Amino acid sequence: xxxDTTQLIPLLPEIILLVGVSLVLVIDLMVTxxxxxWPFMLTLFTLLAAGCTTVMLADGTTQVVFDGTYIRDxxxxxxxxxxxxxxxxxxxxxxxxxxxxxxxxxxxxxLTLFAILGMMVMISSNGFIxxxxxxELLSLCLYALVAFNRDSSKSAEAAMKYFILGALASGLxxxxxxxxxxxxxxxxxxxxxxxVVGKESDIVLVFGLVFVVIGLAFKFGAVPFHMWVPDxxxxxxxxxxxxxxxxxxxxxxxxAMRILVDGLGELQESWQMMLIILALLSMALGNLVAIAQxxxxxxxxxxxxxxxxxxxxxxxxxxxxGYRAAIFYVIAYAAMAAGAFGVLIALDRKGxxxxxxxxxxxxxxxxxxxxxxxxxxxxxxxxxxxxxxFFAKLFVLEAIVSVGLTWLALVAVFFSIIGAFYYxxxxxxxxxxxxxxxxxxxxxxxAQVMLAINGLAMLALGLFPAILMNxx
Amino acid sequence: MSVEKFLFYVFAAMLIFASVMVITRRNPVxxxxxxxxxxxxxAALWMLAEAEFLAIALxxxxxxxxxxxxxxxxxxxxxxxxxMRAGFMKYLPLGIGISAVMVVELLMVVGPxxxxxxxxxxxxxxAADYSNTEALGTLLYTEYLYPFEIAAVILLVAIIAAISxxxxxxxxxxxxxxxxxxxxKKEHRLRVIKMEAEE
Numbered sequence: 001x002x003x004d005t006t007q008l009i010p011l012l013p014e015i016i017l018l019v020g021v022s023l024v025l026v027i028d029l030m031v032t033x034x035x036x037x038w039p040f041m042l043t044l045f046t047l048l049a050a051g052c053t054t055v056m057l058a059d060g061t062t063q064v065v066f067d068g069t070y071i072r073d074x075x076x077x078x079x080x081x082x083x084x085x086x087x088x089x090x091x092x093x094x095x096x097x098x099x100x101x102x103x104x105x106x107x108x109x110x111l112t113l114f115a116i117l118g119m120m121v122m123i124s125s126n127g128f129i130x131x132x133x134x135x136e137l138l139s140l141c142l143y144a145l146v147a148f149n150r151d152s153s154k155s156a157e158a159a160m161k162y163f164i165l166g167a168l169a170s171g172l173x174x175x176x177x178x179x180x181x182x183x184x185x186x187x188x189x190x191x192x193x194x195x196v197v198g199k200e201s202d203i204v205l206v207f208g209l210v211f212v213v214i215g216l217a218f219k220f221g222a223v224p225f226h227m228w229v230p231d232x233x234x235x236x237x238x239x240x241x242x243x244x245x246x247x248x249x250x251x252x253x254x255x256a257m258r259i260l261v262d263g264l265g266e267l268q269e270s271w272q273m274m275l276i277i278l279a280l281l282s283m284a285l286g287n288l289v290a291i292a293q294x295x296x297x298x299x300x301x302x303x304x305x306x307x308x309x310x311x312x313x314x315x316x317x318x319x320x321x322g323y324r325a326a327i328f329y330v331i332a333y334a335a336m337a338a339g340a341f342g343v344l345i346a347l348d349r350k351g352x353x354x355x356x357x358x359x360x361x362x363x364x365x366x367x368x369x370x371x372x373x374x375x376x377x378x379x380x381x382x383x384x385x386x387x388x389x390f391f392a393k394l395f396v397l398e399a400i401v402s403v404g405l406t407w408l409a410l411v412a413v414f415f416s417i418i419g420a421f422y423y424x425x426x427x428x429x430x431x432x433x434x435x436x437x438x439x440x441x442x443x444x445x446x447a448q449v450m451l452a453i454n455g456l457a458m459l460a461l462g463l464f465p466a467i468l469m470n471x472x
Numbered sequence: 473m474s475v476e477k478f479l480f481y482v483f484a485a486m487l488i489f490a491s492v493m494v495i496t497r498r499n500p501v502x503x504x505x506x507x508x509x510x511x512x513x514x515a516a517l518w519m520l521a522e523a524e525f526l527a528i529a530l531x532x533x534x535x536x537x538x539x540x541x542x543x544x545x546x547x548x549x550x551x552x553x554x555x556m557r558a559g560f561m562k563y564l565p566l567g568i569g570i571s572a573v574m575v576v577e578l579l580m581v582v583g584p585x586x587x588x589x590x591x592x593x594x595x596x597x598x599a600a601d602y603s604n605t606e607a608l609g610t611l612l613y614t615e616y617l618y619p620f621e622i623a624a625v626i627l628l629v630a631i632i633a634a635i636s637x638x639x640x641x642x643x644x645x646x647x648x649x650x651x652x653x654x655x656x657k658k659e660h661r662l663r664v665i666k667m668e669a670e671e
Contacts, residue, residue, distance in 0.1 A: 018625065025632070066618040107636035114629045121622055133622040137629060144633035150640075182587065207581045 007065040010057060010072040013050040013080060014120055020046025021113035028106030036106060040095060043109045044088055047116075051084035064126055068188045071126035075257060075327070078472050079123045082331045083250050087116055089450045090246060090338050094239035096447040097345035101237065101353070103149060112243060115141035119251030125258060127188035128177045135173075135219070138251060139166050142244055149237040158235020165218065165228045173215025179208030180264075189263035196266045206270050212259055213274045220252045220308045223281035233301035238353055241297055242341035245304055246334040249311070253330045256315055257323065268318045275316035276408065282309030283412060287419035297355050299422060300340060303381060306419055307333050310396055313412060317399040324472045325395035331468065332380070332392040332461065339377045339454040346370055346443040346451060360426060362435030369448065370441065371430045373455035380458040382423035383416055388461035388468075395469070480520055487513035500546045508539050522598060525605040 008015065020042065028039040058077035064070065091112070098104040114137065121134030143166065147159035181187060183204040184195035199205055214225065221229040233241050260271050286306030293299035311333070314326025347354040347363070347370070354360075364371040380389035393416060397409045443451075461468055490510035497503045511534045518527040598604075612620055 067615040069616070069618045105636070107632060110632055111629070111636065114625065114632075117625065129616065129619045130622065133619050133626065137622060137626050140626060140629050140633060144629075144637060147637055150637065179581075204581055204586050207577070 010063045010065055011070065012057065013054045013084070014117060014124075016050040016053055017046060017084075017113060017117050017120065020050070021110055021117065024106070024113065025110045028109065031106075034104070035099070036104060036109075039106055039109055040091070043091060043113060046113070047084050047087050047091070051081055054081045054084060064190075068190070069127050069130045070124055072124060075323075076124045076254070078327060078331075079250055079254050080120050082334070083116065083119055083123070083247055086250075086331075086334055086338060087112075087247060089342065089454055090243055092446050092450045093242055093338065093342035093345050096444050097237070097239035097242075097348055099444075100345075100348050100350055100442075101149075102350075103237065108145070108148065108239075111141045111145050115145070115243070116247065119247060119254075122251045122258075123254035126190070126262075128181070129187055131255065131258060132170075132174065132177065134251075135255065136170065138248060139170065142166075142248070145240045145243065146232055146236045148240055152235075152237070154235045155237065158232045161235075162228050162232045169215050169218030169225070172211050172218070176208045176211025176213075176215060179204055179211065183208060189258060192263045193265060196264060198266075200266060200269065205264075205267060209264060209267055209270055210274070212264075213271060213278075216252070216256050216259065217278050219255065220249070220311075221305055222278045222308050222312065223285045223305060226282070226285070226305050229305055230298045230301040233304075234295060234297045234355070238297070238341060238345050238348065238355070242338060242345065245300065245341060246338040249304075249308070249337075250330050250334050253311060253315075253326060257326075260315065261323065272316045272318060275312045276405075279309040279312035279316065280408075280411060282306060282312065283415040287415045287422075290419065290422050293422075294357055295355050296344065296357050296360070296426070299357070300337070303419070303422070304337065306415065307381075309415075310393060310412065313400050313408065314396045317396075317403050317405070319399060319403055321402060322396070322399035324469070325392075325399045327472050328395055328465075328469055329392040332388045332458075335454065336377055336380050336389060336458060339373065339451065339458070340381070342447065342451050342454060343370055343374045343377065346447055347441060349439060349442070357426070357429060358436060360429045361433040363430040363441075365435055367441040367443075369452060370443070373451050374430050375427055376455040376458045378423040378426050380462070382420040384420070386459070386462045388458050388465065391462060391465040391469075395465075476520060480517065483513045483516045483520070487517065501543065504539060504543050504546055507542075508535050511535050511539070523604060525608055 024039045024042050024046070027042060028036065031038055054077055057072065058074070058081070060074055062071065062073040065072075091109075094108065094112075095104060098108060118134050118137030118139075118141065121137060122131055123134075125131035125134055143159055143163045146162050147155055149155040180192065183199075183202060184192050186192045186195055196202075196205060218225040218228075232244060236244060260268075264271065283306050286302045286304070286309060290299050290302035290306065293302060307329075311326050311329050314322045314329055316322070317325070344354055347359070360374070363374065376387060380387035383389045383393040385391075393412075397412060400406075400412075401409050487510055490506045490513060493506040494503045494510060497506065511530060515527040515530045515535075518524075518530065
């Protein structure tokens with residue numbers, strides 16, 4: 001059987017990224033300057049090139065290549081493009097933070113790029129094998145990155161927890177996959193979808209589904225599988241938290257969509273119930289516990305958990321409208337989280353990380369631009385119109401109301417209102433409190449410009465949500 | 473009972489025995505050795521299932537390489553068992569409760585009722601000259617080419633991650649640079665100073 005080289009065309013973004021990261025790996029060995037300008041420029045160029053290629057390949061069709069292990073469809077295009085373009089600000093912020101703490105090493109670039117490659121593999125997987133390998137590629141990079149600050153015992157502890165719980169979650173996911181394989185005899189999603197027709201109440205399938213959903217919930221960080229989230233967010237150095245907290249959520253949504261919708265769409269009744277429980281618990285615990293946090297990184301960790309609840313709401317609606325809402329939500333959320341951690345990085349001083357809420361007091365007097373950015377990001381996370389966070393929540397709520405789950409929408413709104421408290425408390429600290437110290441804010445030009453763009457994008461997408469929604 | 477069936481039960485029983493011993497031994501070195509026994513029995517089970525290549529790979533890779541490394545690590549680490557056991561009794565009731573629920577669920581699903589021979593017929597035995605090594609190789613490089621490449625990337629990441637976590641450059645360390653030693657010249661070592669001759 002001859003190999004048709006045109007099969008490689010849909011894979012171009014992944015190939016570009018892999019070639020780019022290999023080049024970064026080699027070039028980084030030869031540079032001597034502390035700023036690592038060349039590898040960094042190459043990293044950004046690789047991301048942009050891969051992103052533009054993804055956009056150019058997107059034509060609304062579906063292509064399955066490599067004997068059914070790889071799929072490129074409109075969903076993978078939008079998720080991958082947003083992933084690659086959002087990675088650019090993530091890198092710019094992370095460089096700023098790592099330079100301040102003197103940890104700017106080439107491995108951060110290579111490991112992060114490999115993590116992004118793993119996310120792309122997950123998003124584009126058309127079967128359990130490539131999906132699982134992509135997930136492991138992502139997880140391995142993240143474990144190593146969480147331990148990136150080698151002199152901090154807190155980082156090492158967080159990495160250890162993340163590694164053990166992550167391995168456990170992978171084990172549960174694999175066990176579920178093996179059950180599904182046992183029940184259907186297939187590993188690729190279209191065949192599984194065919195094999196499960198008419199077997200909605202098959203106990204082996206449901207049993208496998210339970211384990212798969214638990215594995216997914218672990219990777220998302222949904223309650224009650226959320227224990228690692230606050231420790232990892234708090235333990236890792238802020239640039240790594242920025243990475244862990246933003247981009248992987250997009251990939252996790254891809255993972256959930258591939259398994260639950262592409263593979264097990266027929267079992268929707270079963271997984272809808274499980275996701276309702278996960279979503280309710282996540283929104284309740286995430287929002288309530290976040291109020292009690294004095295550490296801003298832990299607060300954002302619990303806020304992530306509550307946002308994951310909202311993303312699950314979009315998926316469990318089980319309609320195209322719901323899936324689109326979930327994709328919109330996750331992209332908006334990744335941009336908000338990147339911006340929020342970006343502001344924290346901008347406030348970092350040499351060798352000292354900003355992680356307490358009171359350290360934000362009086363930011364408006366010190367640096368009005370950063371304060372304005374933080375205001376937009378916090379309003380967006382709380383879901384205040386006219387920011388993008390409002391529309392993200394609105395689309396999700398619309399989707400679940402239209403499938404008849406009005407009570408769930410009411411509960412979601414209730415918890416969002418509780419959640420608004422701790423976001424607005426940050427705004428109060430920034431604008432209405434006196435500064436407690438007189439340390440100047442030092443932030444590099446590139447990061448400052450990027451942060452301003454990030455904050456304004458939240459407003460622009462809120463004013464014109466159709467720009468993003470029409471793409472999905 | 474056929475010989476194969478008898479062997480299966482022998483190896484399965486030994487596997488379970490070895491696994492229980494792994495988690496109950498006080499001495500970690502004993503645990504590792506029982507784990508080796510468990511791997512051998514698992515390999516024998518695979519052999520019975522006509523997966524010869526996997527059986528041999530399991531022995532070569534796990535017993536030959538991974539477990540030896542494991543043994544080294546266990547011997548080098550000074551593990552305080554009493555500290556590790558602290559809290560064991562506290563969490564025991566919860567642990568037993570959850571395990572019991574899991575075991576009951578597993579027994580309800582994984583059994584002859586859903587996975588019996590009437591549901592899945594036993595595959596016909598392959599001919600004597602059938603090579604599953606060849607079959608695996610062919611599949612791996614054709615149908616599973618894409619996952620295979622990703623697995624290669626994962627290994628590369630493992631190398632980079634391990635080095636980035638452990639390699640430390642210590643500028644104060646004194647070390648020899650052979651190329652500098654070889655290219656050394658007289659002028660590097662000896663300084664001739666012109667001086668006024670004194671009476």
